[in-house]
Structure formats: structure tokens, C-alpha cells
Amino acid sequence: MKKKDMQPKPKARRDKKTAKARLASIVMNGPITIWSILFIIVPVIILAVMSFMSKGPLGIVVYKPTLENYRNIFSSMYFNVIKESLIIAFWTTVLTILIGYPFAAIMAKMKAKTSSLFMILLMIPMWVSGLVIIYSFVILFNQSGILNTILMKIGLISKPLNMLYNHFSVTVGMLYMFMPFSVLPMYSSIEKLDPALIEASKDLGAGPVRTFFKVQLPLTAPGIFAAVLLTFIPCIGYYMVTDMLGGGTNMMIGNLIYRQFTISRNWPFGAALAMVLAIVILLMVWIYKKVGGNLDDLG
Amino acid sequence: MNRRQKKQKAAHITATIYTVLLMIFIYVPVAVMIVYSFNNSRVNMVWSGFTTKYYAMLFQDSELWGIFGITLLVALLATALGVIIGTLGAVGLKDAKFPGSKFISESIYFPIVIPEIVLAVALLLLFDATGMKLGFGTIVIGNTTLILPYVYITVRARLVGMDPSIEEASLDLGADRFYTFIHITLPAIVPGVLSGAFMSFSLVLDELIVTSFLTSAEITTLPIRVYSMVKKGVSPEINALTTIIFAVCMAGVLVYLIRDQIQMRKIRKEREAEAKWPA
Numbered sequence: 001m002k003k004k005d006m007q008p009k010p011k012a013r014r015d016k017k018t019a020k021a022r023l024a025s026i027v028m029n030g031p032i033t034i035w036s037i038l039f040i041i042v043p044v045i046i047l048a049v050m051s052f053m054s055k056g057p058l059g060i061v062v063y064k065p066t067l068e069n070y071r072n073i074f075s076s077m078y079f080n081v082i083k084e085s086l087i088i089a090f091w092t093t094v095l096t097i098l099i100g101y102p103f104a105a106i107m108a109k110m111k112a113k114t115s116s117l118f119m120i121l122l123m124i125p126m127w128v129s130g131l132v133i134i135y136s137f138v139i140l141f142n143q144s145g146i147l148n149t150i151l152m153k154i155g156l157i158s159k160p161l162n163m164l165y166n167h168f169s170v171t172v173g174m175l176y177m178f179m180p181f182s183v184l185p186m187y188s189s190i191e192k193l194d195p196a197l198i199e200a201s202k203d204l205g206a207g208p209v210r211t212f213f214k215v216q217l218p219l220t221a222p223g224i225f226a227a228v229l230l231t232f233i234p235c236i237g238y239y240m241v242t243d244m245l246g247g248g249t250n251m252m253i254g255n256l257i258y259r260q261f262t263i264s265r266n267w268p269f270g271a272a273l274a275m276v277l278a279i280v281i282l283l284m285v286w287i288y289k290k291v292g293g294n295l296d297d298l299g
Numbered sequence: 300m301n302r303r304q305k306k307q308k309a310a311h312i313t314a315t316i317y318t319v320l321l322m323i324f325i326y327v328p329v330a331v332m333i334v335y336s337f338n339n340s341r342v343n344m345v346w347s348g349f350t351t352k353y354y355a356m357l358f359q360d361s362e363l364w365g366i367f368g369i370t371l372l373v374a375l376l377a378t379a380l381g382v383i384i385g386t387l388g389a390v391g392l393k394d395a396k397f398p399g400s401k402f403i404s405e406s407i408y409f410p411i412v413i414p415e416i417v418l419a420v421a422l423l424l425l426f427d428a429t430g431m432k433l434g435f436g437t438i439v440i441g442n443t444t445l446i447l448p449y450v451y452i453t454v455r456a457r458l459v460g461m462d463p464s465i466e467e468a469s470l471d472l473g474a475d476r477f478y479t480f481i482h483i484t485l486p487a488i489v490p491g492v493l494s495g496a497f498m499s500f501s502l503v504l505d506e507l508i509v510t511s512f513l514t515s516a517e518i519t520t521l522p523i524r525v526y527s528m529v530k531k532g533v534s535p536e537i538n539a540l541t542t543i544i545f546a547v548c549m550a551g552v553l554v555y556l557i558r559d560q561i562q563m564r565k566i567r568k569e570r571e572a573e574a575k576w577p578a
Contacts, residue, residue: 024476028391029400031384032447036406039444043421044409050424103321106314117556121322124548125329127501131525132541135343135533136328139335144345146331176328229412237414240507240526254416254508261420261512271424274417285412295408296452 044278050271059265069272078256078273085252088167089236092174096182096231097224099175104186104223108193115187122180134173137245141169165247173241178234182227185297189223190216225288226297233281253277329545336538343533353535357543360536363524367540370521373435373510374503377442382496384443385450390484393458411448418445419512426513434515441509446499453498457491458484 051069056062072078107115125133140146141163148160163169193216201211217224239254246252253273260270289295339348357363392404410418422441426433465487469479485492507522514523525537 020475024480025391025395025397028387028480029395029397029403032388032392032407032451033400033403035384035444035447036403039422039425039440040406040409040418043418043425046424046428047417047421099321102317106318109314113559117552118318120552122325124545124552125325127505128545128548129505129522129525129541131505131507131522132533132537133328133332135525136331136335139331139344140328142344176325180325233412233414237416238508239416243526254414257416257420261423267424270420274420278413278417281413295412296456298408298411298452 047271047274050268051275053268053271055266055268059267061267066268069269070276072269073272073276081251081256082253082276085236085254088170088174088242088252089232091167091171092178092235093228093231095171095175096179097186097227100179100183100227101186101224104183105190107183107187108190119184119187122183126177126180130177131240131244134176134241134244137169137173137176138164141245164245169245170242173245174235174238177238177241178231182230185226185230186220186223188297189220189226193219222291222293222297225291225293229284229288229293229298232284236281237277332538333542333545336535336542338535338538341534342531343535343538353539357536357539363536363540366519366521366524369435369518370504373438373442373520374500376439377446377503378496378500380439380443381446381450381499382492385447385495386454386488386492389451389454389458390480390488393455407448407451409448410445415445415508416512419509422509423512432515433513434518437513438510438518438520441513442503442506445506445509446502449498449502450492450495453495454488454491457488461487 050061052065052067054062054064054066054068073082107118110118138145142148143160143162143164145164147163148157151157152160197215197219198211201215202208206214236252237254237257239252239258242252242255257270257273257277260266260273264270285295335343335346336353337349337351338346339350339352340346388407392400395404419441422437422444423433425431426437431437461484466479466483469483470476474482505522506520507526510520511523511526514520521540525533528534528537
């Protein structure tokens with residue numbers, strides 16, 4: 001482009017060209033610019049404004065600025081829900097990495113064909129319908145369910161275990177839901193790793209444990225961090241798994257927000273909760289970018 | 300067998316066991332889902348006998364097929380919109396210099412870096428403030444916004460890997476921007492566009508959060524129907540439908556694998572033939 005601009009050209013032709021180039025630029029950039037202003041930027045501004053409004057009787061929004069909503073979030077009852085969500089999201093993320101990373105490493109050693117087959121096998125259930133399949137855990141885990149029946153038949157336990165409607169079932173459900181997608185960034189970071197570096201470390205006398213912690217882990221850290229975000233972000237706002245497998249006792253921030261817009265009809269408070277959630281996550285993403293992460297890996 | 304070989308073999312066995320265990324974790328719930336589609340009980344919690352009646356019911360349930368149709372239509376429309384806007388935008392914004400272009404290209408990432416529920420709430424507030432009636436249109440807008448970054452990212456990944464001098468050469472040789480886009484840029488980014496489209500389509504099919512915030516009582520999609528059933532217990536009919544979708548997906552993978560195998564065999568044969576009679 002630059003080179004072309006430097007060449008002298010008849011004026012009329014250049015004018016025609018720039019007009020055409022401008023039209024092309026409008027056709028390409030126009031739709032995405034309008035769309036993101038209308039449906040991303042403006043809604044977020046409205047959300048921010050709404051979070052400072054007050055709630056009137058019968059769920060009517062009163063346009064009187066207040067900090068009440070944010071103060072409410074830090075009251076004990078709601079704060080507990082936030083704590084609970086953070087705990088569940090934290091354990092889901094830790095387990096996702098601990099279980100997903102070895103599998104990503106195994107896949108990186110496979111032939112390209114085999115690894116892409118396993119990638120498909122990993123993702124198909126989620127593609128088909130995560131929700132219906134998640135419901136299987138109710139059948140598997142309930143008191144007279146498949147798992148309890150099997151465990152009692154082989155005599156491992158004498159009375160049925162409480163596996164459903166607690167942290168355990170929620171975490172397993174979340175793990176099932178989000179692990180498949182997190183394996184991908186870890187896989188690509190391990191696959192990109194130069195095997196010569198591992199060889200070099202081993203040749204220089206480091207054992208496999210030391211090689212892993214000193215060479216492989218730091219070099220694949222961006223992939224791990226991408227996986228952390230890919231699990232943590234959807235997990236903390238996702239309220240379906242807790243509804244299905246948490247039995248209404250375990251609440252996530254997502255459940256709380258959903259409630260403000262349905263049963264409680266307290267939109268300003270719901271907006272404030274959504275804002276807090278967004279800010280916490282954006283802070284994490286900002287750190288991710290600071291340590292050299294690429295947003296494109298989250299796609 | 301020396302020590303190194305033994306170690307390698309042990310590592311191989313461990314890897315195999317690990318893979319098998321993980322696949323068990325992923326596929327036991329799938330198997331349960333399939334088996335319980337044959338369960339003779341309205342509320343699908345405990346097994347009470349084999350039946351295929353839910354498959355028969357499924358094919359007669361016009362309401363469910365209607366919902367399935369709406370779900371497909373939403374997915375198709377949102378994917379089409381997202382692919383067109385996202386592809387054009389990825390190409391355009393790559394070297395756009397209009398004021399605010401950097402801010403726009405950053406804001407596109409927003410739907411994936413914040414939890415879906417935040418986007419859903421923000422859009423709900425927008426539609427409420429502008430007095431737009433919730434329903435089919437708002438669902439399509441919401442889902443399009445959600446998938447836009449996926450298309451944008453996959454297309455951009457292809458663009459980054461592309462040699463810019465090819466486009467420049469086309470422009471230098473007198474082709475205009477449109478001609479260059481259709482004949483040079485588009486063919487190069489097609490794989491990115493396709494994978495973005497595929498990702499978006501499957502995402503929208505299973506989308507629940509944005510849709511449930513932006514829908515009206517009259518418009519229901521499959522995930523919303525499933526989710527509302529969950530509180531009463533999922534009917535085997537839903538299992539039957541999911542089993543069919545699952546079977547179709549698996550058949551697709553199988554066809555792909557077999558075709559691949561045949562192609563590989565063909566290539567190998569050709570190579571062998573070449574080796575026998577060098578040209």
C-alpha cells in the first residue's frame with residue numbers, strides 16, 4: 001500500500017481509487033463497528049448505569065443514583081454466595097488443569113491424526129448437548145442410582161452415599177462441562193514446545209521431575225493460563241449445573257443474578273452483581289495479557 | 300529389553316490407561332443418556348423397563364419438532380450474520396486506521412472474556428431501554444453478538460499467517476479492494492471462516508444463558524425446553540432426541556475417518572506403484 005502511494009499517478013485516477021478504497025473500508029468495517037457499538041459497548045454502559053439505580057416498589061427501576069446495590073453485595077448473605085461460587089469455580093479449574101494437562105501432553109505425543117480424533121471424541125458430547133448429558137449425573141449419583149447400586153452390590157459400602165446435591169456433584173458436573181474446551185490451549189502449547197529443549201535438559205543431568213518443573217511447565221504456562229480462564233470465566237457465571245446437580249442449596253453468582261431478573265425483580269442489584277463479576281474477570285484477563293497471554297487463544 | 304525401552308513401555312501403558320479412564324469419564328454419562336432413552340418411565344430417574352415408545356412419540360411430537368426447527372433457524376441465522384460481519388470485520392480492521400478502530404477491535408473480545416450472563420443481562424437492559432420486544436429477533440441478535448468474537452478470532456488467525464505481499468501485489472496490479480477480497484483474501488481465509496462457522500453453529504445450538512434472558516414466553520429453543528424439564532425430571536423423549544443427534548454426529552466422524560483411511564490407502568498404493576516403476 002505504502003509503495004503504491006509514493007508512485008505519481010494521474011490525479012483523476014487516484015481520486016477514483018481513494019473513493020473506492022473508502023467504500024471498501026466502509027463495507028468491511030461498517031457492520032462490525034455498528035454491531036459492536038450497538039450490542040456490546042452501549043449495553044455495557046447501560047449495565048453500568050443501571051447498577052447505580054435504585055429499586056422502587058414492584059420491581060420498578062427508580063432513576064435515583066445510589067451506592068446501595070454495591071453495599072448490599074458485601075452484606076453477609078450475598079457475600080457467602082460469591083464465596084461459594086469462587087470456591088466451586090476454583091476447584092473446577094484446579095481439577096480441570098490437573099486432569100486436562102496430562103491428557104494434553106499424551107495427545108501431543110500422538111500422531112496428528114490420532115490426536116485430532118481424540119480431540120473430537122472429547123468434544124462431541126458437549127457439542128451434542130451438554131445439558132442433557134449432565135442430567136445423566138442425576139441418574140448416576142442419586143441415592144438409588146446406578147453408582148450407589150453398583151457400590152453396594154460389590155460390598156464396598158453398606159448404605160448409599162450422598163453424592164448428589166452437594167459440592168461434589170456440582171464440581172463433577174462443571175468439570176464435565178468445561179474440561180474438554182480447556183484441553184485445547186494446553187495441547188497446542190505443549191505441541192509447540194521444542195522437544196530439543198527437553199532433551200537438552202535431560203542431557204545436562206536434570207531428572208524428569210526437574211525437567212518438567214523447570215523447562216516444560218514454564219514454557220507451556222501461557223496454555224495453562226488460557227485453560228484457567230476458559231474454565232473459570234464460564235464456570236463462575238454458569239447457573240445450570242448448580243440448578244441441576246446442586247439441588248437449590250448450592251448457589252452460584254449466576255443463580256443470584258438470574259434470580260434478580262426473574263423472581264426478585266431487582267434489576268439494579270442484578271446489574272451491580274453482573275458488574276462485579278465482569279470486573280473480577282476483566283482483572284484476571286488483564287493479568288493474563290500482562291504476563292504475555294494472547295486473547296486469541298481464548299477463542 | 301534395556302532400561303530405556305522398559306521405561307518407554309511403562310510410560311506408554313500409563314498413557315493408555317489414563318486415556319481410557321478419561322474416555323470412561325466422558326462417555327459413561329453419554330451411555331447412561333442413551334440407555335435411559337429406552338426407559339419406560341415418564342420421569343427419568345430410575346430404570347423401569349425397556350421401551351422404544353419414546354422414539355415413536357418423538358416423531359409424532361409436533362411441538363418438539365417445532366422447537367427443534369426454531370433452534371436450528373436461530374443457529375443458522377446467527378451463524379450467517381456472525382460469519383459475514385466477523386469475516387468482513389477481521390479483514391477490514393486488520394489495517395484500519397479510523398478513529399476508535401483499535402477500541403472497536405478490542406471490544407469484540409468482550410463477549411468471550413466476560414461470563415455469558417453479563418452479556419445477557421446487558422443486552423436485556425438495552426432491549427428494555429429501547430422498548431424492543433423480546434422474542435425471535437432479540438435471540439438472534441444476542442447469539443450473533445456471542446459468536447462474533449469466535450469468527451473474528453479464527454479468521455484473524457488465518458490472516459496473520461498470510462503473506463501480505465500477495466494482497467499488495469493484487470492491488471498493485473490494478474485490482475480493486477473488492478476483487479482482491481473475493482479472489483485473493485477469501486480463498487486464503489476459507490478454512491478459518493469455516494471453522495469459525497462450525498464453532499458458532501454448535502455453540503448456538505446448545506446456548507442457554509443468553510437465549511433464556513432474551514426470549515419471550517412464546518419462543519422456546521431446545522436447550523430452554525430441556526432446562527425447564529430438568530426441574531421436573533428429564534423425559535426420555537429428550538434423551539431420545541439427543542441420542543439421535545449424537546448418532547448423527549458420530550456417523551459424521553466415522554464417515555470422515557473412513558474417507559480419510561481410503562484416501563491414505565490410495566496414496567500409499569500410488570507411492571508403491573511409483574516405487575515399482577519409476578517414471
